[in-house]
Amino acid sequence: MSNVLELNEEGQPKIGWCFVPERSLAAGDVMLAQKIALETDEMAVLALANTIPLKPPPLRQVVRRVY
Numbered sequence: 001m002s003n004v005l006e007l008n009e010e011g012q013p014k015i016g017w018c019f020v021p022e023r024s025l026a027a028g029d030v031m032l033a034q035k036i037a038l039e040t041d042e043m044a045v046l047a048l049a050n051t052i053p054l055k056p057p058p059l060r061q062v063v064r065r066v067y
Helices: 027-048
Strands: 003-007 013-018 050-052
Touching: none
Parallel strands: none
Antiparallel strands: 003 013, 013 050
């Protein structure tokens, strides 16, 4: 609910933004608050948001030892 993806010209995810309200809200209220905040003052909201990786980090190779 709290992540926002910015899309490039081709419609592919470009960067992810994460921000949440200070209080607990219903999921629909969080999305509405994000929409209003981004439409009202996008640059100020993005200055507060954290960026998130769009690709998961590579998994470490799991090595099993035979005893």
